[in-house]
Every structure is written in C-alpha cells, then in structure tokens.
Amino acid sequence: MSSGDDSEQIVAAVEEAYREDRCIAIMGHGSKPNTTATGDAFVCTADHSGILEYRPSELVVSVRAGTPLKELNDELARNGQMIAPDPPIFNQRGTVGGAVASGLSGPGRPWYGSLRDCVLGVEVINGLAQRLNFGGRVIKNVAGFDVSRLYTGSWGTFGVILSASFKLLPMPEVSFTVEEECSDIDAFQKLADHRRERTTLTGTCHFQGRLFRRFAGAESAVRSETDALENCELNDTFSWADVRDHELSFFQDDMPLWRATFDRGEFFENVDDLSSLSEWYGSLAWIKTPTETPPSVRGTNIQVSAFRNAVATKRSVTKYASRLRKAFDPKGIFNPHIVV
Amino acid sequence: MKVRHASSEHSSLRRHQVALNSTCFVLQHVKPIAVPNAVALELLRQELPQSSILIDRNEVEPFETDGLTAIREQPWVVVLAETVAHVRSVLRVCRECEVPLVTRGAGTGLSGGARPNSDGILLVMTKMNKILDVDAANCTATVEPGVTNLAISEAVKEGGLYYAPDPSSQIACSIGGNVAENAGGVHCLKYGLTLHNVIGMKVQTIEGDELVLGGKSYDNASYDYMALFVGSEGMLGVVTEVTVQLLPIPANQQVLLAAFNELERAGECVAGIISAGLVPAGLEMMDKLAIQAAEEYAGVGYPTDAEAILLCELDGCLEEVEQHAASVEDLMRSRGAYDVSIAKEPKDCERLWRGRKAAFPAAGRLAPDYYCMDGTIPRYEIGRVLRSISKMSDRYGLSVANVFHAGDGNLHPLILFDASDKEQMRKAEEFGGEILECCVLAGGTITGEHGVGIEKIDQMCSQFSDVELDQFHRLREAFDQAKLMNPGKAIPTLARCSELGGMHVHRGALPHPELERF
Numbered sequence: 001m002s003s004g005d006d007s008e009q010i011v012a013a014v015e016e017a018y019r020e021d022r023c024i025a026i027m028g029h030g031s032k033p034n035t036t037a038t039g040d041a042f043v044c045t046a047d048h049s050g051i052l053e054y055r056p057s058e059l060v061v062s063v064r065a066g067t068p069l070k071e072l073n074d075e076l077a078r079n080g081q082m083i084a085p086d087p088p089i090f091n092q093r094g095t096v097g098g099a100v101a102s103g104l105s106g107p108g109r110p111w112y113g114s115l116r117d118c119v120l121g122v123e124v125i126n127g128l129a130q131r132l133n134f135g136g137r138v139i140k141n142v143a144g145f146d147v148s149r150l151y152t153g154s155w156g157t158f159g160v161i162l163s164a165s166f167k168l169l170p171m172p173e174v175s176f177t178v179e180e181e182c183s184d185i186d187a188f189q190k191l192a193d194h195r196r197e198r199t200t201l202t203g204t205c206h207f208q209g210r211l212f213r214r215f216a217g218a219e220s221a222v223r224s225e226t227d228a229l230e231n232c233e234l235n236d237t238f239s240w241a242d243v244r245d246h247e248l249s250f251f252q253d254d255m256p257l258w259r260a261t262f263d264r265g266e267f268f269e270n271v272d273d274l275s276s277l278s279e280w281y282g283s284l285a286w287i288k289t290p291t292e293t294p295p296s297v298r299g300t301n302i303q304v305s306a307f308r309n310a311v312a313t314k315r316s317v318t319k320y321a322s323r324l325r326k327a328f329d330p331k332g333i334f335n336p337h338i339v340v
Numbered sequence: 341m342k343v344r345h346a347s348s349e350h351s352s353l354r355r356h357q358v359a360l361n362s363t364c365f366v367l368q369h370v371k372p373i374a375v376p377n378a379v380a381l382e383l384l385r386q387e388l389p390q391s392s393i394l395i396d397r398n399e400v401e402p403f404e405t406d407g408l409t410a411i412r413e414q415p416w417v418v419v420l421a422e423t424v425a426h427v428r429s430v431l432r433v434c435r436e437c438e439v440p441l442v443t444r445g446a447g448t449g450l451s452g453g454a455r456p457n458s459d460g461i462l463l464v465m466t467k468m469n470k471i472l473d474v475d476a477a478n479c480t481a482t483v484e485p486g487v488t489n490l491a492i493s494e495a496v497k498e499g500g501l502y503y504a505p506d507p508s509s510q511i512a513c514s515i516g517g518n519v520a521e522n523a524g525g526v527h528c529l530k531y532g533l534t535l536h537n538v539i540g541m542k543v544q545t546i547e548g549d550e551l552v553l554g555g556k557s558y559d560n561a562s563y564d565y566m567a568l569f570v571g572s573e574g575m576l577g578v579v580t581e582v583t584v585q586l587l588p589i590p591a592n593q594q595v596l597l598a599a600f601n602e603l604e605r606a607g608e609c610v611a612g613i614i615s616a617g618l619v620p621a622g623l624e625m626m627d628k629l630a631i632q633a634a635e636e637y638a639g640v641g642y643p644t645d646a647e648a649i650l651l652c653e654l655d656g657c658l659e660e661v662e663q664h665a666a667s668v669e670d671l672m673r674s675r676g677a678y679d680v681s682i683a684k685e686p687k688d689c690e691r692l693w694r695g696r697k698a699a700f701p702a703a704g705r706l707a708p709d710y711y712c713m714d715g716t717i718p719r720y721e722i723g724r725v726l727r728s729i730s731k732m733s734d735r736y737g738l739s740v741a742n743v744f745h746a747g748d749g750n751l752h753p754l755i756l757f758d759a760s761d762k763e764q765m766r767k768a769e770e771f772g773g774e775i776l777e778c779c780v781l782a783g784g785t786i787t788g789e790h791g792v793g794i795e796k797i798d799q800m801c802s803q804f805s806d807v808e809l810d811q812f813h814r815l816r817e818a819f820d821q822a823k824l825m826n827p828g829k830a831i832p833t834l835a836r837c838s839e840l841g842g843m844h845v846h847r848g849a850l851p852h853p854e855l856e857r858f
Binding site for chain 2: 057058059060081105110116133137141192198217221261265280303320326
C-alpha cells in the first residue's frame with residue numbers, strides 16, 4: 001500500500017499562497033467530473049497517503065487524504081470491514097480526501113447513512129495555513145463544534161483535508177441481489193413497503209424497466225427474506241460497485257448527466273422519455289439529456305445538479321455560506337471557482 | 341447570584357449530581373447584580389403576552405440551574421416562548437439591546453449549558469411542544485423543539501415506529517435540547533447519535549434570519565449546516581422546528597447478561613464482540629460497586645459477586661437475532677465469562693435493562709453526592725483507563741462506581757463524595773479533572789454525550805490547541821457577531837486557557853501573536 005507524509009510540503013504551499021495572496025485549487029486524483037479548477041496553483045494531496053491507524057476491534061480507521069480509496073477499501077475488506085456509505089470511485093481512481101471533500105455516498109446511503117455520518121475526525125489546513133484537528137477517533141465526541149462533518153461535502157472551500165478518521169462497519173455476512181421487471185412507478189410503490197419494516201434491504205437500483213434490490217446481512221435473515229419474494233430472480237453478476245462508480249452501461253456515453261435528489265416519498269417519474277437510473281428508494285436519480293438543457297423534474301424540494309458534460313446554473317452565495325467560508329479562509333485562497 | 345449544592349435540593353431530576361469543576365469559576369466571575377435593561381423589557385412587553393414574561397425573583401428562581409445543579413445564577417428575565425414569532429421577538433430584542441441570551445429546553449443537561457446569565461434573557465422552549473407532522477409512510481416526524489424525546493416515540497408507536505436516540509433523561513429532555521447537545525444514549529453504536537437521526541430543522545439566528553436546514557431528502561448540495569448546529573450548545577441560533585427520521589420497532593430483541601471475575605476480561609470481551617463483526621444495539625458494562633448498588637436498588641437479579649457484567653442487546657429479525665445471540669454467547673464464554681444468561685421475552689429484557697437504568701439513582705444511595713464524568717476513549721484502552729481510575733480512587737480516597745456505554749467507549753465514572761465536606765468536594769473536582777485528562781491522553785475526548793457547557797470548559801484547553809479554539813470562535817462569529825448567544829459556554833477564550841497555564845503551543849510556534857491573551 002502506498003504511504004508517505006507530504007504534509008510539510010502541503011502546508012508550505014498554503015503558507016506561500018497565504019503570504020503572496022494567491023489562490024490554490026486542491027485536488028486528489030481529479031476523478032470527479034465538473035470540478036475542473038482554474039486557480040493559480042494546485043495543491044495535490046495524492047502523495048500524502050497511507051493508513052495512520054487501524055485497529056479492527058475499534059471499528060475505526062485513520063487515513064491520510066491521498067490514500068487511494070480503492071486501496072483503503074481492499075485493506076478494510078481483508079479484515080471484513082467497510083466504510084458503509086461506500087463513496088464512489090470513478091474511473092478506478094479517487095482519494096480518501098476527495099471522497100470527504102465531495103461527501104458523496106454510494107447506493108447504500110438510505111440504510112447505512114451518508115459519508116458525513118461516519119466521519120469521526122479530520123486534520124485540515126485552513127486558509128491561515130494552520131494545521132488543525134477536529135473530532136477524533138472515537139464514536140461519541142461532542143467537544144467543540146462538529147467541524148469534521150462540516151468539512152465533509154465542502155468541496156475544498158474550507159481548506160485542505162490532510163487526513164480523516166471513519167467509523168467502520170463489519171461487512172455483511174452475505175449479500176444477494178434480486179432482479180425483476182418493473183416500471184418506475186411500480187418499483188417506487190414496491191420499495192415504499194420496505195421502509196416501514198426491518199428488512200435486510202441495503203440497496204435499490206432501477207433502470208431500463210428493471211428493478212434490482214440488494215439484501216445483505218446475516219445469512220439466515222437474507223435467505224428467509226429473499227425466498228419470500230415473488231416474481232424475482234437472483235442475479236449474482238450484478239455489481240453494486242458498478243452502480244456506485246458509474247461503470248454500468250447506462251453511464252457509458254457522453255450525454256449530459258444530471259444528478260437529482262428528491263424528498264423521501266418522491267421519485268423521478270420519467271415523463272419526457274429521458275434516460276434515467278434511480279437509487280435510494282427512488283430518491284436519487286441520474287438523468288441523461290440529449291442537450292445541455294437541464295431535465296424538467298417535478299416534485300417539492302428537488303435539487304438538480306449538473307454532474308457530467310453539462311454546466312451547472314450558477315448558485316447564489318448566501319450570507320452565512322460566505323461568512324463560514326471566510327471563517328476558515330479569510331483571504332479566499334481555496335478553490336475560488338467552487339461555490340457550495 | 342448564589343452557588344448552592346445539589347444535596348440541599350430535592351426538585352431536580354438528578355439531585356445527587358454535583359459538578360464542581362466550574363464552581364470556582366462561577367465564584368471568581370460573579371457579575372454585579374444586573375441592572376434591568378428598561379428598554380429591552382419595554383420592547384419585550386410590547387411584543388409578547390405578559391404571561392410569557394417572568395421577571396419576579398420567585399418566578400425566575402426555578403430556572404436558575406439545569407441538570408448541573410451546583411451551578412446557579414438567576415436570569416434577569418425568563419421568556420416562555422409559545423410561537424416562532426415569540427422566539428424571533430426575543431432574538432430581536434437581544435440583538436438591538438445587546439442582551440445576552442441563553443436558550444433552555446427541559447433543563448436536564450448535565451454540563452450547565454443552560455445556566456442563565458443574571459444580566460440576560462433565558463428563552464425557555466418547553467411550551468413549543470407540538471408534534472407538527474408525522475409522515476409514517478416515509479418514517480419521519482416534524483416537531484417543535486419543546487417536545488420530549490420520549491413523546492416522539494410515543495406518538496408514532498401505533499404505526500410501529502420509534503425515534504432511536506434514547507438519553508437516560510428521555511422522559512423529560514426535549515428534542516431541542518437533544519439537538520443542542522447532540523445527545524446520545526445506550527443505542528448509539530448501532531443507531532447513532534442525535535446527529536444521525538435528525539434530518540431537518542428550522543433555526544432562527546440572532547440577526548433575524550430563519551434558516552431551513554436539511555429536509556426529507558437524503559443529501560443536500562449546500563454546506564452541512566446541520567452538522568454544525570447539532571451539538572452547538574445554543575451558540576449559533578435557536579432551533580424552532582426539528583424533523584427526525586423514525587425507525588421500525590425491531591420485531592425481536594434479546595439481552596445477554598455475562599458475569600466476569602475480572603474487569604479487564606469484560607473489557608476484552610467487548611473488543612472481541614466488535615472484532616467478530618457483530619454490532620449490538622447496546623453493549624453496556626458495570627463494575628462491582630455499580631452492580632451491587634443497582635441490584636440493591638432495583639433487585640433485578642444481577643450477580644453481586646461479579647467484578648464486572650456486560651449487558652448486550654441484539655435486535656432485528658428473528659433469524660438474525662438468534663444467530664447473533666448464539667455467537668455472542670460463545671464469545672462471552674470463551675473470553676472468560678463465568679456465567680451467561682439470555683433474556684428473550686420482552687419482560688425479561690426490560691428487567692435486565694432496569695438495573696442498568698437505575699445505576700445512577702442507585703449510586704446516589706452510596707454517598708450523599710456523586711459527580712458523573714463523561715469521557716470517551718478508544719475501546720482498547722478500557723482496561724488501562726479503568727486501572728488508572730482505580731489507582732486515582734485510592735489516591736484521592738474517594739470511591740468510584742463505573743457504569744458505561746462499553747460499545748462506544750463512553751465512560752461514566754461516578755465519583756462518590758460528600759459535598760458538605762469541603763475537602764472531599766475539592767478532591768472530587770480534582771479527581772474528575774484528572775479522569776478527563778486521562779481520557780484525552782488515551783486518545784479520547786472530554787465529553788462523549790453530555791456536552792461541554794460550563795462544566796468542562798477548562799478541559800477544552802487540554803483537548804484543543806489555541807488555533808483550533810480560535811477557529812471555533814470565528815465559526816461562532818459567522819452566526820453571532822456580537823457573541824450574545826450562550827456567552828461563556830462550550831468554547832473557552834484563549835485568555836482563559838492561558839490563565840490555566842496549560843498553553844497548547846502548536847508545532848513550536850505561538851499562533852496569532854497579535855492576539856491579546858492576558
């Protein structure tokens with residue numbers, strides 16, 4: 001596994017930018033689309049890598065930001081453990097720091113929680129070039145503001161993440177996927193019944209008229225639940241990692257791709273003959289459009305963002321967002337092109 | 341302002357709980373008797389019903405303390421808010437007249453976070469106690485902040501749902517207070533803290549803005565303000581609405597009780613259960629003194645000759661629970677438990693839990709007072725830290741009963757003492773501080789679930805460096821530039837840490853040399 005401490009160089013780069021009033025774009029592997037940076041300089045965390053502490057009996061791992069997520073996942077899997085929210089690894093690349101900065105979660109999010117839920121602590125460099133530690137390596141910790149989770153999903157606008165600690169979960173004993181033919185409305189209704197029961201359901205994916213459901217946990221429980229399902233068949237080749245990483249054929253083209261999230265109880269109803277794939281009980285939809293015009297989507301509180309080959313509408317900056325950013329980075333040196 | 345000891349009181353939920361760390365602080369920083377701010381009072385009276393404003397000393401006295409009853413201060417004015425408009429009015433008056441504001445829920449907090457200011461307004465949220473919406477189909481409920489934790493579960497029980505976080509004060513504590521402190525409970529290992537179960541909220545800022553945070557979606561494109569507000573101890577805004585996620589009540593539950601001859605064996609067993617890939621709903625440990633006290637108090641059948649017991653709750657569907665209970669039983673026996681019993685019937689499970697839940701009041705019968713600590717450590721340090729605590733106990737000559745959330749590494753050592761004996765009180769205070777510092781040294785934290793409030797404000801200086809504390813202050817100012825909200829709590833000033841002497845110099849450089857420290 002790759003390992004190296006590049007933190008002094010990274011701190012020096014931030015110090016220099018601070019002193020000389022220059023901007024810095026932060027990157028790991030640059031695996032996420034639509035994050036292209038235009039800063040004066042790059043700070044790359046890829047050489048700051050390796051596991052700092054991992055004791056399987058603690059269900060906690062601390063890891064440097066540049067560690068490839070794939071290598072970390074492999075190491076955890078050797079001990080039968082996982083970062084349950086399962087952040088994506090696009091194009092086989094992606095660092096731990098990038099995962100925390102983007103805050104994206106995989107197909108298991110409604111059942112396992114979001115990535116921020118399992119972040120226990122971070123070491124960061126703020127806009128004053130100060131190295132700071134927040135949170136820690138224990139599950140319960142309410143000392144001070146929860147800055148480590150605030151950094152999750154902040155897209156590098158608060159500074160450089162040097163390392164992070166995560167709460168882990170044991171991998172399920174077994175994981176079965178069942179498949180059936182089903183319209184989007186039928187799929188949504190079928191899934192709604194799952195919400196109010198304790199089941200071993202840990203993933204849903206619907207596209208091209210087929211519904212895939214993942215059941216994972218104790219073997220006895222998974223077997224008895226999947227045996228009771230009607231008109232479904234087991235599919236042991238379907239890969240949830242492919243859903244997570246956009247490796248399914250659905251994603252393999254250059255059409256503009258949008259990410260839409262819906263409130264619990266709502267879903268993307270495909271009315272315009274667009275091509276879409278949904279996860280999370282239907283609450284997350286990936287929508288492809290023939291042009292760069294955003295898809296029309298109905299529902300309350302929908303958030304549509306451009307994910308690939310499309311341009312996001314400029315977001316307005318709220319008063320508090322701007323102040324928060326200034327609180328971490330008074331000179332505005334980090335990722336000036338990104339608005340969160 | 342008065343400082344009184346809990347043992348002379350009978351009204352509070354935890355009348356034996358006495359916190360000492362900050363008693364001296366309060367005494368040193370006695371404010372002059374507040375000069376009533378006539379303009380502010382006039383404004384309040386214009387905007388709020390007279391019945392919502394308490395100003396007579398006998399009316400405000402019940403609000404002089406929270407669950408940390410050793411620390412008291414009478415507020416200048418108490419406002420019992422009934423609507424969001426009332427809250428907004430209070431915030432406006434505080435802003436315009438520069439009056440300090442402390443927000444209070446049910447007042448069960450154990451770290452003095454809701455201790456009022458003699459020159460400030462205490463905004464009490466308990467009258468805002470309506471359940472606004474239950475969306476059973478989507479397993480969410482939206483409530484006002486004064487609704488009690490347990491009332492949420494009661495309201496959704498018929499639909500087969502419940503709200504998972506269960507702090508031991510759940511019958512009385514309010515969801516707004518839970519949000520402010522990021523309250524935990526005995527089921528955090530599997531179901532998370534308040535943070536993991538609150539999905540949306542409305543917050544009023546002192547600048548007069550209403551922030552609508554989160555909601556019913558699974559993620560949001562904006563900054564994670566909710567993570568910042570949960571556990572912010574009333575320093576960033578006033579929560580006026582909370583949306584929580586609900587869980588289906590587990591169909592099956594079993595509780596295993598294991599008895600050990602050695603405390604450390606029990607600690608190793610905890611690590612063994614976790615390493616085996618099992619995530620119990622609850623995993624609790626008690627030491628001999630706590631077992632004996634609980635057994636005498638509750639009579640639930642705990643083995644009083646054991647040095648330690650573990651309580652392990654498993655829940656889920658029947659097959660899963662049966663399979664995991666068998667694995668846990670094997671582990672307990674192979675890790676040195678000399679006796680293991682399994683409760684499968686709800687009433688038997690309830691009986692085993694009853695002893696654990698009675699541990700605090702039971703400890704209250706062992707001595708006139710106890711001081712409950714709340715440090716968290718990595719699980720692998722449990723044995724070592726318990727040994728240290730036991731040595732400290734000999735050194736201070738004060739007994740300690742240990743009750744804790746072993747699965748989370750969250751310790752609750754109860755230091756037993758007599759508050760009428762000044763020397764014992766001083767020792768208990770020192771002992772408590774030493775335990776927390778021991779937790780920090782072991783890679784843990786000074787507070788797992790009770791919050792910093794005013795009680796642990798000095799220990800914040802040992803957990804965080806100056807630059808980190810400074811970052812907290814800048815974050816706070818993003819929402820409250822005048823620093824009127826819950827002043828003096830949760831985050832110590834750099835000056836305060838310097839005075840304590842334990843200056844945390846980072847990487848050999850004194851950060852922010854331009855800042856005044858003395």
